[in-house]
Amino acid sequence: MRYSLSSIIRNAATGHKHWPKVWRNPEPKKSYDVIIVGGGGHGLATAHYLARNHGVTNVAVLEKGYLGNGNIGRNTTIVRSNYLCPENSQFYEHSLKLWEGLSQDLNYNVMLSQRGALNVFHTPAQRDAAIRRGNAFSLNGIDSVLVSREDVKKLAPLVDCSPNARFPVLGGLLQPRGGSVRHDAVVWGFARAADMRGVDVIQNCEVTGFRIEKGQVRGVETSRGAISARKVGIVVAGRSTLVAQMAGLKLPIESHVLQCFVTEPVKPVLDTVVMFAAAHFSIVQSDKGGLVFNGDLDGYNSYAQRGNMSVVSGVAECAASLMPRLSRLRLLRHWGGINDMTPDGSPFITKTPVKGLFFNGGWCYGGFKGTPASGWTFAHLIANDEPHPFASGFTLSRFETGNVINENGAGPQPGKH
Template identity: 45%
Template sequence: MPLGLLKYGLSREYPAPRYFRDCTQPKKSYDAVIIGGGGHGLAAAYYLAKDFGITNVAVLEKGYIGGGNTGRNTTIVRSNYLTPEGVNFYDASVKMYEDLSEELDLNLFYSTRGHFTLAHTESAMRTMRWRAEVNKHVGVESYVVGPDEISKACPQLDIQCSGQAPILGALYHAPGSVARHDAVAWGYAKEADRMGVEIFQMTEVTGIDVKSGKVVGVNTNKGYIETNRVLSAVAGFTPRITDMVDVETPIVIHPLQACVSEPMKPWLDTILVSGSLHVYVSQSSRGELVMGSSLDPYEVHSTRSSLDFVEGLTTHITDMFPFLSNVKVVRQWAGMADITPDFAPIMGKTPVEGFYLDAGWGTWGFKATPISGKTMAETIARDMAPDLIKPFRLSRFEDYELTGEKGAASVGH
């Protein structure tokens, strides 16, 4: 047993301090206000404090920290995107994740398991090759593999998919990982708090005060806060915040659902994604299969589950793993995703001075948590977006310069 655990067993009093303070009433003013106490908002607060020494920061969370999409996603981390700018961005995130447990002094269960995006059609194979080639070009370990290599990594997978959609190959992405999603938010909250950032739960922003095109403060259910820098990191709720400052975006909200099985002895060591069957699945260290599918087909601002989702998902999961017939689904849930037309985020400055956007995260927000926090912190501190996120600027839509991720959209989480 690691020595770290001994102190708990040998102490009379439970020796652990609070991860973060119980902040209740915000101060009159802050150097920056971050709306949204999910992974992204907390990470931005952490890097503001750590990289730029800006600690007079309030994080406002209308529920509890990590209670939005941070706590609802299927925890996959990867960087096998299609465009060089996408791959570079997510690769930076993966690299940060690899050291994050140590940095935040909290075990995030960051577990590199390898990630297979299965291709069931020739056109999917083409896309896999496209992604592999771009990945390789920028130094990310992804390559196209055949059915034999997939079987070797996951002998339980029915390569024929019960005859429904035989697997022709896959994009293998070695750095593909999973992490304990809640812990990412807690870890950032803990360390940001330690450096002086104040985190307010149950604190809802009701308005943003803009004068002469500049942010001057925010209204909350706990009163008015003066500030001239506001970051919106509220994927799933972005349009409600951008409406407060009259900033137009392409974002629409679609639910994304997931479900989890009863725990069973771990057997699935890799992460599998099937675009054709709309399935992604991995097995957690508790032994549960964590399963997701594609976005719900229409706009809803709710996290209610649907039966269609779980029916479709289970049909396909049994196509892939016929022996799972009697394994049981314990729980299903949903998150609300910010969807953009080109399947890439919207990050950086906006037409309103001092209002910064970290949004449009679709289904890939979790994997970008560290890098989005770091780059948004820099954007806020310098009032200028770093090069890494310039392709994701809001103005790209007016400029008809959408990112190439739209080029070959397939399911990927």
């Protein structure tokens, strides 16, 4: 059922007793043209765009648990496209453009809220680095505005802009189109849209192995039997290493835990997304009123989806110091997501040495905001056996050549990005 004003009124009048299932619950078929391993945001987006852009609808999305139980539901919901490296900036800008039309495209309101994304800087050196980045964005056609301390005060009155702050604010770099999205709605919207185009979205179906013959993928083994396909895409960020290992691939990825935090809901107090150069700390207020933030990685390999207390106190120090009015606001909950961290901080959307087997992962901090473009370009790669121009740099071979896409300049330790 398409959602429209009339369907809403009709259903309200009948006590909402007639809304259909948002997606079918099909049994897996024996064979598909394409199998997508992973029913998270990126996998479902890939299926949607395979069907929508390439007419490939004989597709199964296989999800081990329930849809969206991975990182798509464990992030701070921020979207923006202000990336320095040209490979990243064109990709994330494409993503942001897709976000901007996504609710209409999916006929599902993902609640995009473009209230701006502000990077606050504190020192002349940080200002100069921000100018470099801002100019790079502008030259790539991405909206970007340098703002003064006074502007920061107006945009985010919570931020301590006084000269007495430990790290006084000097100014900021604003992407006005940045903002946030209701993350769960992204999963459900993509799943529903893919399902409506005929894609089989299959939950509780764990892939346990890959069938590979003479270097060509033939299908997958699952907890619900073997399913064949000549094209298989792995999109399981957070568990990339483990799934790829079943196909004999070793990836330049480490799994790290990134904690997210939410406070009790309060009346609107912070309109923009704010990121600080003084510390690895970003914050946004959700539509429900909770302030959502994150800080550094815990810093060690982990699959545990939870972190330790030093990061908890670390983010609290940032919040209470950079926005002192938040001191008595109470932290409600924190949780961890498993980030695929790569040696240069940039992702993979790539073929693999196995013919017909494609890999998407290594999203570091960019996974949520990259969801639509990831699906768009991965679908292109799978459908055409050719990388999409916006993702052609995201190869596994870039470390052999040295053509890394190093967004922040850190060394090859994945946890440092």
